[in-house]
Amino acid sequence: MPARQATSLPDIKPQTPVGALDRNAWSQRDEQFTADDVAPLVGMSITFIRKVVGHRGPLSVSDVLLLLDQDAYSETFLRRSQVLDFLTQSTPDSATDSEIEVETHTLVSGSVTDVLDRLAPASVQCVVTSTPYWGMRIYDDSTLVTWADGETCAYGHEQTPEGFVRHTVQILWQLRRALTPDASVWWNLMDSYNTRTQIRGNAIEALLAMQGKDGRKWNEHEARRHSAGHSYLKDGEQCMIPARVAERASRIGYHVRSVITWAKQSSLPEPQNSRVSRGLEYVLHLAPKRTPKFDKSAYRRIQPALGGRSIGYESDKLSDVWVLPTSSGGNGHGAQFPVALPGRCIALSTDPGDVVLDPFVGSGNAGVAARALDRKFIGIDVSPKYLATAEEKISAVPGSGFEAAATERPVDNAHQDLPMTGVD
């Protein structure tokens, strides 16, 4: 699924396509599949699949049709009508792409959908990332990706929230191969509302628009989002994207260890008078197994700028509500997370020398945290411009040991009160 550069971003019109599984066409076919290949596509465990089909051998097309008809079936990263197409298509040969060599830090340019297949199997101990959110931001160097469900769009610019959820789950599925058995995945994301709105480059632009200081007319914006045509979402409704991603992560085999609320120490004012304002984002903690590597005491050992306890906001007990600052932004990237967020995730779930991956590295804050904590780091982004910023920031961090980082190294966290990340 090679990505290509976008010249312009089309508007988002959340019109659910009409489509259904053609059972008659498939019932004549005689291909066979392993249960391991089928399970993440039908959203069921191997044990449940065995219970439904009644045998332990390879699965036939009629076994898969039986699974697709179950009450327990639920979509993961393909529509129901696409599952058998996906299972029977030949896998593209990626042997020509070289495996990524991990230095103290390595930054790779390209779409995550292409680059993840170049990571060594079972090599990544921790993934910590903040993805584009659905229909919220325009990034530099936006890149069109053709996804497994057939949609071609920049990530975050899907026509429906369901498309965004599928693409997110596809990335999580592609990641599985590269994770060590006791790895952790920390997935920062935020929900979107199904509203008619202009899509902007950063939160400051949104704030100026709220203050009536954006002189552009509706049609003069680079990309817009409409709200009509969805199969059930009404205008102005919250889409419930983080919850849907968490459920599907479980259905493709992850253990959902926690759904963490990041209570932001500051957030933008919102003009809506019929609902409360948003002040949170989510961090999904996912793991290939029930007991990932985990050092809860790191929270009390490291400095707040690297994710230790936020003095005055958090107690000594590390709970699933994290009160962390928002990022000051800067460096020309409009949706950064604070170093403290990846720092906390990395300190909790890795040891010095382990490999940390941010597949949407942006301006490099996860890399800054990883190097300050003496972990190896891989960052991926489609934007050469953001990667250049990340390189500059990460190489300025002299990684020299976890304990030293915990007590001595100052990390810039001085602009906690400026709202920037992930707010539309």
Ligand SMILES: C[S@@+](CC[C@H](N)C(=O)[O-])C[C@H]1O[C@@H](n2cnc3c(N)ncnc32)[C@H](O)[C@@H]1O
């Ligand atoms: C929310 S930002 C990440 C910001 C980062 N956490 C930081 O602190 O600077 C999301 C990033 O994903 C990148 N991106 C978008 N689509 C991508 C894709 N298909 N593959 C890799 N990166 C992508 C964007 O260029 C953007 O930098």
